[in-house]
Amino acid sequence: MSKLVVVDHPMIQHKLSILRDKNTGSREFRALVKEIGMLMVYEITRDLPLEEIEIETPVTKTRAKVLAGKKLAVVPILRAGLGMVDGILELIPAAKVGHIGLYRDPETLKPVEYFCKLPQDVEEREFLVVDPMLATGGSAEAAIQLLKDRGAKNIRLVCLVGCPEGVKMVQEAHPDVDVYLAALDEKLNDHGYIVPGLGDAGDRIFGTK
Numbered sequence: 001m002s003k004l005v006v007v008d009h010p011m012i013q014h015k016l017s018i019l020r021d022k023n024t025g026s027r028e029f030r031a032l033v034k035e036i037g038m039l040m041v042y043e044i045t046r047d048l049p050l051e052e053i054e055i056e057t058p059v060t061k062t063r064a065k066v067l068a069g070k071k072l073a074v075v076p077i078l079r080a081g082l083g084m085v086d087g088i089l090e091l092i093p094a095a096k097v098g099h100i101g102l103y104r105d106p107e108t109l110k111p112v113e114y115f116c117k118l119p120q121d122v123e124e125r126e127f128l129v130v131d132p133m134l135a136t137g138g139s140a141e142a143a144i145q146l147l148k149d150r151g152a153k154n155i156r157l158v159c160l161v162g163c164p165e166g167v168k169m170v171q172e173a174h175p176d177v178d179v180y181l182a183a184l185d186e187k188l189n190d191h192g193y194i195v196p197g198l199g200d201a202g203d204r205i206f207g208t209k
């Protein structure tokens with residue numbers, strides 16, 4: 001079974017509380033999603049492998065550590081996942097960005113695919129699938145399956161707010177995919193919204209209803 005990690009750094013918890021507040025407007029909401037996305041990935045990438053290379057400082061030759069291993073790709077689940085991309089790219093500017101377009105049918109709560117564009121070297125990359133919300137888990141499960149169908153082997157899921165139902169669905173369908181959350185909330189309500197949650201992330205980022 002994969003890992004579930006709740007990245008509960010105090011800075012992340014503080015920003016998340018402002019994000020949850022219904023009085024937080026789109027401009028601040030966007031800034032916070034970006035910042036929390038960056039902070040989460042900073043924590044998550046602690047385990048990236050390093051290698052030593054030889055460099056020359058202004059004083060002497062020395063050996064210094066640089067990142068090694070697989071190259072990263074970030075894959076936001078459209079639309080709301082887009083809000084996490086810029087912060088992650090500030091941290092990892094060389095990462096490629098794939099896009100998976102899914103919306104959740106409001107009646108069935110099942111994900112509907114409308115777009116998929118991924119980097120060409122799918123098998124060589126380590127993927128971070130990003131989306132602020134992990135509710136029923138249907139969208140994340142489908143996005144991960146799309147990546148796997150195209151050859152991806154190394155995938156992690158990074159969401160801001162999740163709930164037990166969504167975590168269970170992803171872990172059962174994809175036991176090889178570790179799940180990272182900033183908060184594990186209590187449950188889903190009858191409309192498939194996370195409680196207490198933060199409402200509709202895409203609508204709050206983009207100012208739509």
Ligand SMILES: O=P(O)(O)OC[C@H]1O[C@H](OP(=O)(O)OP(=O)(O)O)[C@H](O)[C@@H]1O
Nearest residue numbers: 078079080103104135136137138139202
């Ligand atoms: O775990 P699930 O039950 O699948 O729900 C989570 C999905 O719902 C939201 O997207 P939404 O369908 O609202 O699309 P949007 O990002 O375009 O607003 C959210 O950003 C996730 O992608």
Ligand SMILES: O=c1cc[nH]c(=O)[nH]1
Nearest residue numbers: 135193194199200201
């Ligand atoms: O609480 C939820 C559930 C699904 N999608 C959202 O944006 N919020």
Ligand SMILES: [Mg+2]
Nearest residue numbers: 200201202203
């Ligand atoms: Mg939405």
